[in-house]
Amino acid sequence: MTRIFDEDLKAGFGTRAIHAGQRPDPLSGAIMTPIYTTSTYVQEGLGENKGYEYARGKNPTREALERNVAALEGAVHGFAFSSGMGCLDSLMKMFRAGDHIVCGENVYGGTFRLFDKILQHFGLEFTFVDTRDAQRVADACKPNTKAILIETPTNPLIRLTDLAAVGEIAKKANAVFIVDNTFATPFFQRPLDYGADVVYHSTTKYLNGHSDMIGGICVTKRDDIAEKMQFIQNAAGAVPGPFDSWLALRGTKTLHLRMPRHDSNGRVIAAWLADRLGHERVIYPGLESHPQHELAKRQMKGFGGMISIEMGSKEKANAVLKKFRVFSLAESLGGVESLISHPASMTHASVPIDRREQLGITEGLIRMSCGVEEVDDLLDDVVQAFTK
Numbered sequence: 001m002t003r004i005f006d007e008d009l010k011a012g013f014g015t016r017a018i019h020a021g022q023r024p025d026p027l028s029g030a031i032m033t034p035i036y037t038t039s040t041y042v043q044e045g046l047g048e049n050k051g052y053e054y055a056r057g058k059n060p061t062r063e064a065l066e067r068n069v070a071a072l073e074g075a076v077h078g079f080a081f082s083s084g085m086g087c088l089d090s091l092m093k094m095f096r097a098g099d100h101i102v103c104g105e106n107v108y109g110g111t112f113r114l115f116d117k118i119l120q121h122f123g124l125e126f127t128f129v130d131t132r133d134a135q136r137v138a139d140a141c142k143p144n145t146k147a148i149l150i151e152t153p154t155n156p157l158i159r160l161t162d163l164a165a166v167g168e169i170a171k172k173a174n175a176v177f178i179v180d181n182t183f184a185t186p187f188f189q190r191p192l193d194y195g196a197d198v199v200y201h202s203t204t205k206y207l208n209g210h211s212d213m214i215g216g217i218c219v220t221k222r223d224d225i226a227e228k229m230q231f232i233q234n235a236a237g238a239v240p241g242p243f244d245s246w247l248a249l250r251g252t253k254t255l256h257l258r259m260p261r262h263d264s265n266g267r268v269i270a271a272w273l274a275d276r277l278g279h280e281r282v283i284y285p286g287l288e289s290h291p292q293h294e295l296a297k298r299q300m301k302g303f304g305g306m307i308s309i310e311m312g313s314k315e316k317a318n319a320v321l322k323k324f325r326v327f328s329l330a331e332s333l334g335g336v337e338s339l340i341s342h343p344a345s346m347t348h349a350s351v352p353i354d355r356r357e358q359l360g361i362t363e364g365l366i367r368m369s370c371g372v373e374e375v376d377d378l379l380d381d382v383v384q385a386f387t388k
């Protein structure tokens, strides 16, 4: 199974981002990992090969990405998938009918849909709780609880979970603690340091950072989990192609350069919005008015570029969405370009309306992903959209 190069962990984050998991190509010395477009590998004899047999099991480009992200998260093993959802689906295959999983109530809409519309029919049992309150997570655990899964900060309500507190609860319950770290990235938050067993990402977002591929990845320090994931990755086969792996790997090389800019742009935009619209309508963990600002400062090194705003109604949301010129109306997030979206009809349309309303994903909520453009241009765009 894919294991980091131990010496990579001696390097700082930016050096890891550029080099971890990659070595000059043994054939040519190519500094950049080649895109190994092959489905199979020639073997010298029965049972004699160079460690590669068939590309669903292993591909050198994919392995470089797996080692790279594992090193960034401070993990030991990594497993890449064809999408964030493919990764989560494969993670869930570690469990069996009758197992119970405690899940954050505000997670990406596709996560809820996978659990609610598919996996529960295979006998997995889910309890959705407000993980802002760690006690609720503890209260939801049962003798058959095998995993606790959270997203922090959440999509789209930007709510946080106390990683250390839930890490303790998971340990006591003997449950696998799984964290979706897509929004924060390892640059701002390293859940494994707080007791998480598995961290996963939609690499489609900040890790790739250029909105040109779909992918997912999970990492872990635990050999027992890695063995299961290695088996599932090959047996279920939701693997990424070498070109997508390479695009994600190219993206992680600049993660440490992009994230501070997403963060500084996010802070400026959020501050202006809160001033103009009122702090209660603008959700950003970097604002002192965010109810979990202190927790954000404790477990995150920055607040990122994701901001949500309550506009009051779908009509008001639509009116303002149409005015943006630099921010583009589109699903997804985490790319170099700024995007704006309407979670109720886009990313969270698969969550039933009563559930959405109960959570606070209203028809009036809009979500901004601040890119890395010039902050003045982003601010001008926001100002004209909200004032004209």
Ligand SMILES: Cc1ncc(COP(=O)(O)O)c(C=O)c1O
Residues within 6 Å of the ligand: 083, 084, 085, 086, 108, 110, 151, 155, 180, 182, 183, 201, 202, 203, 204, 214, 215, 216, 332, 347
């Ligand atoms: C937080 C989060 N996790 C997981 C996913 C799913 O990832 P993908 O779209 O790569 O399947 C998304 C997608 O938006 C997401 O926002």
